[in-house]
Amino acid sequence: MILQQLKAYLEEHGTSERKVLANHFGLSEDGVDAMLQRWIDKGQVMRIEDTIKGKFAGVRYALNKGIGISVKM
Numbered sequence: 001m002i003l004q005q006l007k008a009y010l011e012e013h014g015t016s017e018r019k020v021l022a023n024h025f026g027l028s029e030d031g032v033d034a035m036l037q038r039w040i041d042k043g044q045v046m047r048i049e050d051t052i053k054g055k056f057a058g059v060r061y062a063l064n065k066g067i068g069i070s071v072k073m
Contacts, residue, residue, distance in 0.1 A: 002027075006035055007063075010045065015062040029059075036061055 002025065009024065010016060021036075022029045039045035048060040 003035055003038060006032070007039055007044070010061060010063050015048070015060050018059040018061065021061065032061075033059075 006021065006025065009021065018029050018032050021027070021032045025032070027035070033047075036045055036047070040047055044064055046062050046064045048062060050057040050060060
């Protein structure tokens with residue numbers, strides 16, 4: 001199942017950009033967001049929104065190893 005494969009990829013590679021995950025799994029970036037939202041809801045994956053000088057620069061995902069919480073604002 002793709003959900004397990006996405007999680008396994010993050011376990012192996014650590015933090016990964018959304019576009020890298022999309023290319024690797026042949027999904028759209030929105031598809032990656034939708035799939036990983038299940039793991040985020042369970043507290044197992046974090047979504048990190050990168051900024052440069054206050055402007056949105058991209059999205060990364062990482063496993064939540066108990067050192068942080070995923071918060072949507």
